[in-house]
Amino acid sequence: MGDFRARDADRDRAVETIEAAYVDGQLGDADRELRVSRALSAETLDELTGLTRDLQGAAAHEVVRPAPLSPAQLHAVASDRRPARTGLVVAGVVAAVVGVLALVPLVFLSTGNSDWTSSTGIDAPAVSSQAAAAEPASFEMTPGQVRRFLRAYEKRFGTLEAFEVGFFPQRVGVQVPVRGARPRMERWTWDGDWRQDTTAAAVRGPSQRVDAGAIDVRRLFANIEVAEQGLDVEEGRFTHALLVRWNGEPTELNIYVGNELGESGYLSTTPAGEVQRRHPYAP
Known part of the structure; x- marks a missing residue:
């Protein structure tokens, strides 16, 4: 019997395992890139298992396979079909x-x-409200989900360009360019599905187009940890990240952290993950 086909969720779990192994030093750059590429194009669960079997912590992302039927169960199924x-x-x-x-x-x-x-x-x-509340969120700020968003954005709009991209814990907000002679945009939200928030409007201010495909997802999440620990925000947690470009300046990926007291700071990086400036909390 052939192996089970892989789903997008299985591929995302495998990529998260590979990224985690890369961050804690189990993999080098070349090995990480090769495994991620193969995971994203894998067609079967066996392929994904082979890419993560030797990594520490891989058990947490192990693919769940359907259990095979016993001979007695097969006989019962066959009897039911007569x-x-x-x-x-x-x-x-x-x-x-x-x-x-x-x-x-x-x-x-x-x-x-x-x-x-x-x-x-x-x-x-x-319908039970408890059952409805138990349904998991469609988007969470994880490496696999960010990659899923980028694939969905390119598929929906035929480009990875935007006027601004905002990553939040459970959604992504995008200013999507509208074709035409003048700079116009529509606001869309991705939370696992697309929702259009506004119709076409003029682009306000000096914002220019950015390339979401230039984001190094692994380094983005590494810099989120840096921001949470190094901006003098007590118990600071990631609030959002903005991919923006102003007045012909280089594109910035700014990572913001905050706490329940209203204290905040941000880390300014390039899309590739190079830290440019730190803006710690200042009383």
């Missing part, structure tokens, strides 16, 4: 209907929900 006799089918349908009708009063009494009524007049239970 055509049944007409009499047995009718009997089964009747029994199912009787069972459902018997459960309706119990469902109605236990939920007490009368906001939705079907064509039969039977009240349906509401």
Whole structure:
């Protein structure tokens, strides 16, 4: 039996493992680049496992494979798929209907929900708010998710250029260029899906286009740690990062940290991750 096909989520987990191994010194530059490239193009789970098997901490990102069926389970599945006799089918349908009708009063009494009524007049239970709250966020500020955003942006707009890109813990905000003779842009948000926030408008101020594809994702996250620890912000945590360019100056990737007391600072870097200036908290 062939290996299982890899999903985008599997590839992202593998890339995160490789990046973490690179940051803590397990991999050199060339090895890291080769493994990331192969992980992003991997088609099967075996390929991803082979790229991370020898890395410390890889178990935390291990790909979960579907468990194979036992012979008894295979026999049961095969039996379920055999055509049944007409009499047995009718009997089964009747029994199912009787069972459902018997459960309706119990469902109605236990939920007490009368906001939705079907064509039969039977009240349906509401969706559990706890179950809805348990759903994971679609975007989190991780290396794999940032790469996913860059792929989605290029696919959606056919470019990696923007007037500004803002990375936040659970979303990305982009000023997307609009084609035309004059500089215009639309504001879009990515949180796992695209949402257009504004229609086309004139670009205000001296901002110029930036290339999001120039961001070194690994060094971005390394610099986030530097900013959190080296800007004199007590218990400072990453708040956002802005990719911007002003008045013909070089493009900047500014990383901001803050705390609950309103204290903040930022680290100014190039898109490639070279630190240009530090702006620590100043009372």
